[in-house]
Amino acid sequence: MQLKIGIEVHGYIFVDAKLFCNCRIDAEASPNTTICPVCTSQPGSKPMLPNKDALDRIIAIAQFLGCSLNSRLLFQRKHYSWPDLPSGYQRTISGTYSSPVGVNGNFLGIGIEEVHLEEDPARWDPETGFVDYNRSGYPLVEIVTKPDFTSAEQVREWLKRLITTLGYIRAVNPDSGIKCDVNISISPDFSRVEVKNVNSLKSIVSAINYEAKRQEKLVSSGRRVELETRAWVEQLQETVFMRKKELAMDYMFIPEPDLPAIHVSERYAASIRKALPEKPHEKMERYIGKLRIDRADAEILSSEILLADLFERVAAKVNPVLAARWLRRELLRVLNYNKKELQDLEFDESHIIQLLRLVEQGRITDEVGKKILEKLADKPFDVEAYVKDEGLLVLSDVSELERLCDEAVNSNRKAVSDYMKGEEKALNFIVGQVIARTKGRADPRKVREIILSRVALHK
Numbered sequence: 001m002q003l004k005i006g007i008e009v010h011g012y013i014f015v016d017a018k019l020f021c022n023c024r025i026d027a028e029a030s031p032n033t034t035i036c037p038v039c040t041s042q043p044g045s046k047p048m049l050p051n052k053d054a055l056d057r058i059i060a061i062a063q064f065l066g067c068s069l070n071s072r073l074l075f076q077r078k079h080y081s082w083p084d085l086p087s088g089y090q091r092t093i094s095g096t097y098s099s100p101v102g103v104n105g106n107f108l109g110i111g112i113e114e115v116h117l118e119e120d121p122a123r124w125d126p127e128t129g130f131v132d133y134n135r136s137g138y139p140l141v142e143i144v145t146k147p148d149f150t151s152a153e154q155v156r157e158w159l160k161r162l163i164t165t166l167g168y169i170r171a172v173n174p175d176s177g178i179k180c181d182v183n184i185s186i187s188p189d190f191s192r193v194e195v196k197n198v199n200s201l202k203s204i205v206s207a208i209n210y211e212a213k214r215q216e217k218l219v220s221s222g223r224r225v226e227l228e229t230r231a232w233v234e235q236l237q238e239t240v241f242m243r244k245k246e247l248a249m250d251y252m253f254i255p256e257p258d259l260p261a262i263h264v265s266e267r268y269a270a271s272i273r274k275a276l277p278e279k280p281h282e283k284m285e286r287y288i289g290k291l292r293i294d295r296a297d298a299e300i301l302s303s304e305i306l307l308a309d310l311f312e313r314v315a316a317k318v319n320p321v322l323a324a325r326w327l328r329r330e331l332l333r334v335l336n337y338n339k340k341e342l343q344d345l346e347f348d349e350s351h352i353i354q355l356l357r358l359v360e361q362g363r364i365t366d367e368v369g370k371k372i373l374e375k376l377a378d379k380p381f382d383v384e385a386y387v388k389d390e391g392l393l394v395l396s397d398v399s400e401l402e403r404l405c406d407e408a409v410n411s412n413r414k415a416v417s418d419y420m421k422g423e424e425k426a427l428n429f430i431v432g433q434v435i436a437r438t439k440g441r442a443d444p445r446k447v448r449e450i451i452l453s454r455v456a457l458h459k
């Protein structure tokens with residue numbers, strides 16, 4: 001039996017204002033503070049023309065996912081009665097009479113059926129009956145795939161990449177989460193079960209695996225898999241029956257009379273297409289193939305556009321492998337430690353290039369370089385001048401190094417004898433003593449060499 005999975009994923013489009021009014025988008029706002037007559041559907045209120053930024057983003061998404069665009073977009077009213085929808089209908093570029101924004105795309109080998117734009121309903125709490133309208137009118141992208149997935153793990157990996165990619169072009173806010181409906185089938189004719197509202201990558205995997213098992217059990221006991229809609233219940237880790245497909249909701253789609261059709265000209269589409277960056281996985285492959293970067297480094301560097309841009313500017317001036325290692329390990333460590341984002345940093349690539357050139361030429365040790373990077377995160381400064389003023393150049397005086405190593409060997413007799421008994425760590429300890437004495441200015445490989453030659457004399 002072949003498992004086939006298709007998904008419909010919703011993400012929040014990265015814009016400042018709602019789709020049909022000027023209310024701001026702010027996930028932190030207290031309930032019902034970013035609202036107006038339009039997004040709460042007061043009697044007599046009319047939508048404003050759709051948010052231009054949201055349209056730009058949706059056209060960008062459709063093209064980034066390789067879709068062909070429709071040149072005439074029409075909003076529809078999708079009717080249903082639910083407490084989160086005061087007007088009784090949702091405005092969407094989908095449904096019976098619509099032409100979606102984009103069709104027939106492909107992302108990482110998975111077919112994209114369609115991409116469209118719609119507004120989010122409010123947030124209703126069924127326990128208390130409380131409705132928060134802040135979210136009402138947020139622009140959403142819906143991406144519908146073909147049933148091309150064959151495992152839950154594949155869906156998870158693909159979705160992760162999709163979110164990264166759409167975050168990358170600043171089209172979708174990756175921090176706002178996603179909502180997913182999953183279609184799962186094990187029969188050859190794709191008679192499928194739809195599982196509604198699965199809202200995290202982890203739940204998506206659990207829901208698919210649960211549903212595949214449930215359907216297999218039905219089939220092996222000689223029963224049919226019914227076409228139906230089910231809901232994923234997080235607490236039970238199960239899908240439960242919602243409705244039969246024959247009783248599928250009739251949404252009574254009608255064209256939205258308050259909004260004009262939107263014409264997407266080739267010129268408009270092309271201007272957005274031209275501004276789109278290289279896709280993250282294309283970047284990653286280029287880093288690995290052309291720049292010889294380690295796969296793990298390349299994957300992280302290419303996953304965030306600011307980081308990738310910085311890396312490329314630095315790698316143009318210093319050895320790309322060295323740049324990749326320092327940006328991925330050291331820069332990200334410093335950012336993490338200071339709880340800062342890349343865009344918060346005051347220093348730029350010129351500082352990192354100065355620093356890495358010194359490391360590349362062996363004029364400072366890695367140890368000193370790391371400390372300088374930490375200092376740069378506080379406040380930028382001229383790295384060359386700082387190294388000279390503070391006397392941080394690598395300790396190249398061999399007799400001085402030998403003297404320090406002799407001292408370390410003589411005052412750490414226990415470590416020496418531990419090392420002779422086969423304890424590798426004891427040697428690192430002695431090397432560490434010398435490095436500490438020189439405040440990191442000694443080259444650890446040289447120190448190790450000298451100490452080994454001295455220890456050999458003790459044998």
Ligand SMILES: [Zn+2]
Binds near residue numbers: 018034035036039
């Ligand atoms: Zn509003």
